[in-house]
Amino acid sequence: MAIERDREGTPPTGENAAHGVAELVLERDAFLLTGVGCDTASLPTSTRFDAERDLRPLVDVRERFAAFSLSLHPVKTRVIEFGRRAAVNRKNRGVSRPDTFAFLGFTFICSKSRRGFFQLQRKTRRDRMQTKLQEIKAELRRRMHQTIPDQGHWLRQVVTGHFAYYAVPTNSRSLSAFRHYVTDLWRRTLRRRSQKDGFPWERMTKLADDWLPAPRILHPWPDQRFAVKHPR
Numbered sequence: 001m002a003i004e005r006d007r008e009g010t011p012p013t014g015e016n017a018a019h020g021v022a023e024l025v026l027e028r029d030a031f032l033l034t035g036v037g038c039d040t041a042s043l044p045t046s047t048r049f050d051a052e053r054d055l056r057p058l059v060d061v062r063e064r065f066a067a068f069s070l071s072l073h074p075v076k077t078r079v080i081e082f083g084r085r086a087a088v089n090r091k092n093r094g095v096s097r098p099d100t101f102a103f104l105g106f107t108f109i110c111s112k113s114r115r116g117f118f119q120l121q122r123k124t125r126r127d128r129m130q131t132k133l134q135e136i137k138a139e140l141r142r143r144m145h146q147t148i149p150d151q152g153h154w155l156r157q158v159v160t161g162h163f164a165y166y167a168v169p170t171n172s173r174s175l176s177a178f179r180h181y182v183t184d185l186w187r188r189t190l191r192r193r194s195q196k197d198g199f200p201w202e203r204m205t206k207l208a209d210d211w212l213p214a215p216r217i218l219h220p221w222p223d224q225r226f227a228v229k230h231p232r
Contacts, residue, residue, distance in 0.1 A: 084118040086110055105166065120222060124166050124174035132162065133181050140189040148190070152211030155186060159212050167218035175215035183208040 065071055081090065086098040087110050098110040105128050111121035136158060143151055159182055167175055187204040199207075 082108070082110060087118075106168075106171075111170070119170065121170040122168050123171055124178070129174065129178060129181075133178075133185065136182060137185050140185055144189055144193060148207070151186065151189075152207070155182060156211050156213065158182070163213060163215065163218060167216065169217055169219070169221050172215060172217065179208070179212055179215050183212065 080099045080101060082098055082101070090096065090098060100107050100109045102108075102125050105125055106122045107125050109121040109123065111119045113119040136155075139154075140151070143154065159179060162178060163175060166178075183204060186208070187199050187201075190199050190204075
């Protein structure tokens, strides 16, 4: 069992690791060992096995962990069939469609393009978005009596940072939803400052357009990244 590592020999983290998994899945069909962790700590990782027969060494994983007084987490560790032909293979066997898995803020899904070809779909994890929105809500409460430009400047930084990580292909709906929810939280905060409802949606939409960046894809498709890093 081997975890993909970068050129310096250290496991990839953050954005690069998430994009690396996308390239890994597109390279060929794979069985993935996702979310390796123990009862006291968790190491987010995704390891590729090119064929089902390669999974046999996993039998020894529990024993290796036990040698260091560790154990595999029963929920965070699982082996799933994932890749271009996973859906077809599972359908031929009469089983459900391929499972999804979460990795570094994204949910990875075996999907299809409009032309019917395999497409790796990545979406923002729902729980991560909800947690972030709760943090923004609490901070807006604290900044309630700041000026609109001050609030707008802060929210622009927050939304820009969110898009910088999550603006990947196939994630447009999640980006638009995040911006909409942030706008709604901002509107609710401004309405609490006065008994008069001075912020109808028409005015709030204009305010959001003035301060919040529009959702757009910032990262290339995984196959384009793979072609650049591994030219033929």
